[in-house]
Amino acid sequence: MNDKELFTQNRLFCPGPTPVPDQILTAMSDTSMYHRSDEFYKISRECSAMLAPLFGSKNLPIMLTSSGSGGLEAAVVNLTAPGDKVVVVNGGKFGERWEKLNRGYGCEVSVLNLSWGQSPKASDLLDLIQKQGQTKALFLQANETSTGAYYRIETLVPEIRKNFKGLIIVDCISSLCAHEMRMDDWEIDAVVAGSQKGFGLPPGLAFISLSDRAWGNLSARPRFYFDLARERKGQAEGRSAWTPASTLTLGLHAALKMMNESGLNELYKHHDRMARASRAFAKAIQLKLYCPESPSNSLTTMCMPDGVDGSKVVKELRRRYQAFFAGGQDQLKGKVIRYSHLGFVSVFDLINGLSALEFVLADNGHSFDFGAGVKAAMVELRRNTARP
Numbered sequence: 001m002n003d004k005e006l007f008t009q010n011r012l013f014c015p016g017p018t019p020v021p022d023q024i025l026t027a028m029s030d031t032s033m034y035h036r037s038d039e040f041y042k043i044s045r046e047c048s049a050m051l052a053p054l055f056g057s058k059n060l061p062i063m064l065t066s067s068g069s070g071g072l073e074a075a076v077v078n079l080t081a082p083g084d085k086v087v088v089v090n091g092g093k094f095g096e097r098w099e100k101l102n103r104g105y106g107c108e109v110s111v112l113n114l115s116w117g118q119s120p121k122a123s124d125l126l127d128l129i130q131k132q133g134q135t136k137a138l139f140l141q142a143n144e145t146s147t148g149a150y151y152r153i154e155t156l157v158p159e160i161r162k163n164f165k166g167l168i169i170v171d172c173i174s175s176l177c178a179h180e181m182r183m184d185d186w187e188i189d190a191v192v193a194g195s196q197k198g199f200g201l202p203p204g205l206a207f208i209s210l211s212d213r214a215w216g217n218l219s220a221r222p223r224f225y226f227d228l229a230r231e232r233k234g235q236a237e238g239r240s241a242w243t244p245a246s247t248l249t250l251g252l253h254a255a256l257k258m259m260n261e262s263g264l265n266e267l268y269k270h271h272d273r274m275a276r277a278s279r280a281f282a283k284a285i286q287l288k289l290y291c292p293e294s295p296s297n298s299l300t301t302m303c304m305p306d307g308v309d310g311s312k313v314v315k316e317l318r319r320r321y322q323a324f325f326a327g328g329q330d331q332l333k334g335k336v337i338r339y340s341h342l343g344f345v346s347v348f349d350l351i352n353g354l355s356a357l358e359f360v361l362a363d364n365g366h367s368f369d370f371g372a373g374v375k376a377a378m379v380e381l382r383r384n385t386a387r388p
């Protein structure tokens with residue numbers, strides 16, 4: 001019997017979709033709930049109320065039936081008009097998506113192009129905004145998932161705010177739940193998130209929260225499916241304009257209850273601890289971090305040593321252990337692997353994934369002290385665990 005035959009399920013260590021806990025699966029098994037019923041409206045309203053603190057806003061977020069990109073599109077179509085000048089940070093595949101979306105909708109786009117792995121500096125963005133003139137909105141990520149860089153929104157945005165009064169729109173699809181978001185305090189106008197990331201749900205829901213200022217400045221652009229004003233009115237009562245992904249909503253309710261039980265601070269601490277352990281693992285087996293200055297707490301991007309092909313490692317992890325890591329994209333293909341600890345990932349899940357990686361690396365020409373990575377991760381986890 002080989003190792004794989006012992007596994008009955010895929011194990012997800014990629015930055016979305018993330019593992020779905022049994023409590024959420026059970027909640028989603030009720031497929032008989034009618035989405036135009038008082039029972040469902042109540043669940044929807046409770047979801048909105050429980051979601052708001054994750055965005056750090058007094059406003060209720062809007063739930064959309066779409067993947068995360070639908071939430072990005074909703075931000076662009078509701079907050080910009082054709083010809084508007086916007087600035088976009090492009091430090092990887094998802095910055096590129098903001099750029100394409102804004103161009104697709106006829107905005108005039110200035111791009112701050114970053115070398116992959118880098119984070120934007122407030123001064124560079126303010127220079128670009130000043131050069132562009134009359135910038136309506138700035139679009140950026142919190143986490144650039146293709147590189148694993150976290151853009152330190154908590155310091156970056158307040159710094160930009162000192163000299164920029166336009167809209168600031170942040171794609172938090174892979175950062176929400178792992179990194180704290182306080183959109184009201186940091187004066188962010190729109191935050192977008194997605195179900196298959198920190199929420200431990202399958203794909204299919206996007207969330208978007210707007211500031212008072214953004215709600216008061218919706219553009220006149222024609223729109224239909226993603227009409228946020230229409231959704232806001234209905235969702236205040238738990239009604240969505242279109243048929244919602246009702247089973248996912250039931251799962252969301254369960255996920256948010258689980259998060260609330262532990263408390264949001266514990267949730268952020270957990271992700272911080274998991275990320276630290278993954279970084280300690282990489283260091284102990286001589287894998288360089290791809291974004292050492294500002295690594296994300298959602299995923300850890302590790303550089304492959306010379307002579308080790310990251311794409312082969314990812315394939316082998318899947319074939320031998322049913323362990324789904326993410327490889328590098330575009331210029332990073334074969335050069336890095338991305339290990340996610342986002343969502344409902346326990347310390348033992350983490351150790352599982354890391355040990356699978358050690359097995360595969362050892363068989364692919366990387367010479368290191370076998371077991372040292374897992375040990376370093378365990379030591380780091382223990383160091384950061386409150387003991388009775």
Ligand SMILES: Cc1ncc(COP(=O)(O)O)c(C=O)c1O
Binds near residue numbers: 173
């Ligand atoms: C930062 C970021 N933005 C946007 C997306 C796109 O989300 P979706 O694939 O749900 O449309 C992703 C997905 O990985 C992401 O990580």
